[in-house]
Amino acid sequence: MIKIEKKFLFKLGENYSFINPYSLGVVCQSLTASECQKIKFLADGIAIVIYARLFKKKSIKRTSFDDTSLAPIVFQYACHNNLSIALVGGTPENIRQAKSLLENKYPGLRILFSESGYFANQDAYQSCLDKVVSADILIVGMGAGKQEQVLLDARAKGWQGTGFTCGGYLDQIVQARGDEYYPRLLNKLHLRWLYRLLKEPRRLSKRYFKDYPYFLIKFGNKIE
Template sequence: MNLSFKELFNIFLAKQPEANKDFLPDGTKYITFLNPFTLEKSLGANIDYNKFTFIASDGFFIKKLVWIFLKKRIIRYSFDFTSVATNVFAYMNRNKKTIFILGSTEESLTKFVSIYSIKYPDSKVVFYCNGFIDINDRFILNIINTIKPDVILIGMGARKQDEVAVRFINKKYLGVIYTCGGFIHQTSMNEIFYPSYINKYNLRFLYRIIKEPKVIKRILLFYPKFLFHFIFSFLKKDIE
């Protein structure tokens, strides 16, 4: 399923979460997050985004464009401790949910697991592995059928984490999946990556540029492409 911009963006709009409770790991649900960079990276990829329960807007840029052009209100959510992760992990801890964590480097992942295990001692990390291993069908089925985690957290970056999430879904995983981008790496450096004043004034993108200079390249290369695709699709009435 090689989605065009209008196809992917319309799926994105249709699958917006409406409240924090939509993210809680109750029942079976599959949740990912898109921003201009990750959306552009996913165009043409063989990822069936219809398989996701919710696709949240990770960033204010899309939120503002949707309001200005489409007159629709969407809420920004990110998987980090300033947004949905705090409530999700607290719920998991209260209900003794198990978690499998996949992503980042071995060093960052080990630090993250240590932080998580101390902060949420009743939510057991049943298995974890870095994001550079071979994710084949045997590996996926072993996680589903042998380890049987309640929650799968995937932090493998744009496109790749969504591909892997859909592969778990296709193999009939019946728990909860979250993709989380750079959350594992960021938390390993500092548990609260974004200071409160950064969140208050919506300066997350600027803060990330300072902390992670590679983000500048993403913005310069992908945000103009996204803006062009968005306006072009809007003028053609492909999105509404």
């Protein structure tokens, strides 16, 4: 079962991930029930919020790791409390640019380690896990299933920090050059999905119009 929290409560030492209809299906198929219990899930996008309200009689808030929601809170908290951050995800060039843009956007942000999510082999992956163990906050953007597994594997290595999956956020901040990715009006109207669809129609058309309804029908009963 996937328990979706009603709202975000920042608690150090927890793993947080963000569920939309697509990632719901991927997570249900790639993680065990006991692994899911080790992660606090939040609703990423209006589709899960509406589904939970209509079919689960549960009122939850949309919480995403992006600049319209949680990302500024996490980075500002890290700055104010001098917490170190590890970033994992994207291509080598993408993660390099994302690190630079975040450091410029949040003066004093201490990014201890940054690594591409494309690992040459298992040894490279294990080496990455060894390095992130010393970080206070770990942010992983590698796609559904994989990014949650990184948090769990880091925890198994002895890491005791706070973890967040971030989906495509590292790519978004590079595309926007550190500015806001979503137009404010579309964000206010909960039309972020439409904006992304217009920017990436070939990649997202199938996901939004086929995978979203399919996974909600197949795995919606897994939502608590």
